[in-house]
Amino acid sequence: MNVKKVIYLCASLCFLASASIGLQAQKCEMPALKEQLHKKKHCRKGQDVQRAICVLYPTEGHQTKGVIKFTRTKKGVLVNVHISGLTPGKHGFHIHEFGDASSSDGTAAGGHFNPDGHEHGAPCGSKRHAGDLGNVEANQEGIAKMELLVKDLKLNGSHSIIGRSIIVHIHEDDLSSQPTGNAGARVACGVIGIAK
Numbered sequence: 001m002n003v004k005k006v007i008y009l010c011a012s013l014c015f016l017a018s019a020s021i022g023l024q025a026q027k028c029e030m031p032a033l034k035e036q037l038h039k040k041k042h043c044r045k046g047q048d049v050q051r052a053i054c055v056l057y058p059t060e061g062h063q064t065k066g067v068i069k070f071t072r073t074k075k076g077v078l079v080n081v082h083i084s085g086l087t088p089g090k091h092g093f094h095i096h097e098f099g100d101a102s103s104s105d106g107t108a109a110g111g112h113f114n115p116d117g118h119e120h121g122a123p124c125g126s127k128r129h130a131g132d133l134g135n136v137e138a139n140q141e142g143i144a145k146m147e148l149l150v151k152d153l154k155l156n157g158s159h160s161i162i163g164r165s166i167i168v169h170i171h172e173d174d175l176s177s178q179p180t181g182n183a184g185a186r187v188a189c190g191v192i193g194i195a196k
Ligand SMILES: [Cu+2]
Pocket: 092, 093, 094, 095, 096, 112, 167, 168, 169, 183
C-alpha cells in the first residue's frame, strides 16, 4: 500500500463518518420539528376556545342533573341552562374555583371562582366574583331552562372558566350575603370542559 492509497482511504473513511453523523443529526432534528409544528397547530387551537360544556351530576341525596353550554359571542358568553330534578323556585348557580367533583357533597369544588378578590354579588354587577351567575329558577316540574348573556365571562386567558366547576345550590342566592349568597348545600356539580 503506498502513501497515496493510505491518504485516499483515510479521506474516504472521514467522509463516510461525517456523512453518518450528519444523517444522525438530521434524524434528531426531525422529531423536534414535528413537535414544533404539532404545538403550533394544536396549542393555538387550545388558546382560542369558542364553546364549553358542563354536565351536572347530583350530589349525594339529590336528583338534580343538567347540561350547561357556553358559547362565545361578540357581546359576551351565552350561557344555555337546562337543569332538572330541582325543587320549584330559585337556586343559587355559580362557577366554583376547582374542577374537582370528587366529593359526594360538592365541597371539593371550593368557593366561588374569584380571580380578582371581589365580594360576592349579582351577575349583572361589575364588582362581584367572576363566578357569580345568580340564580336559576325551576318550574313546578323542577325544570330550569334559561339563556343568559354574561359580558365578562372568559373561555380563554387568565380568567378562563375552563377546568372550573358549576354548582347548583339547594336555596336561592340572595346576591348580597358574604361570601356565598347564603345559598346552602350543593345539589349538583359538574366540571366545565372545552366543547367542539
Ligand atoms: Cu355556589
